Amino acid sequence: MNNCVEAAALTGGLLAVRDSKRTDGPAVLFTGPAWDGFLASVREDARA
Template sequence: MTTTTDSPRWFKSSYSNNGGNCIEVAANIPGAVPVRDSKNPHGPALVFPADEWSSFVSAVRAGEFGNL
């Protein structure tokens, strides 16, 4: 079975404290990572190439964006 962007499985980070300022990510789309605002689940999603998303997450973990 091929998974498409028509059937993403969305999740929030386990670090989310339900403060309302969260994003949701779908990691089940081959080669792409859709990201959306958790407050607007029926709104648009930004879709990033998986390798670029991985680089972004690595940079956040390394503190390259300061104290977020």
């Protein structure tokens, strides 16, 4: 599988996530609490 993402901490407390194969493509921006919620959701789904 070729599923890779990159994450970068930005100023202002944001986190940018993008497809590492499309460096010129869009990024999804998360606040710290939103990122924590996203990870909790992914972890919960992985246990199901």
